[in-house]
Amino acid sequence: MSKSRIINIPQRIVNVLGTEYQIIFKSEMPEGLKETELGKIVLEHKWIILEDADNDRWIRGADHHKQILTHELIHAFLFESGLEDICRSERIVNWIAIQFPKILNTVTEAERVVKKHRKQGDKR
Numbered sequence: 001m002s003k004s005r006i007i008n009i010p011q012r013i014v015n016v017l018g019t020e021y022q023i024i025f026k027s028e029m030p031e032g033l034k035e036t037e038l039g040k041i042v043l044e045h046k047w048i049i050l051e052d053a054d055n056d057r058w059i060r061g062a063d064h065h066k067q068i069l070t071h072e073l074i075h076a077f078l079f080e081s082g083l084e085d086i087c088r089s090e091r092i093v094n095w096i097a098i099q100f101p102k103i104l105n106t107v108t109e110a111e112r113v114v115k116k117h118r119k120q121g122d123k124r
Helices: 062-080 090-122
Strands: 013-016 019-025 039-042 047-050
Touching: 013 062, 019 062, 039 062, 047 062, 062 090
Parallel strands: 019 047
Antiparallel strands: 013 019, 039 047
16 A cells, blocks of 8 residues: 655645545655656655646646646546556546546536426426
8 A cells, every 4th residue: 555645835635535635736846856747646645746837838727727637636536446557548547637527517417407307397
């Protein structure tokens, strides 16, 4: 079982299936641990490392930032679900991250349709 390692910074903790992950901005990382990617997950320490929001590399804006965070969280969800081999597949994780908002919208729409149908059924 891997141990989480907490870095002494402002606490931004998110719960992924009962496991706490710490969200860390690159500028908060100790010098020897800084990463170059816009986002990275370190499963061994339960860290999600993000490029600082005010960095010039965030030129695509908040939507891109949200997509990167979603991507890293999907890695965590797959890992915590016991799907270690799948959680390391960038192809699968990218697909889920890109499709997730569409899936969520479709589920929301389907729930609305079902709820409307049930209300109409009550009137019969």
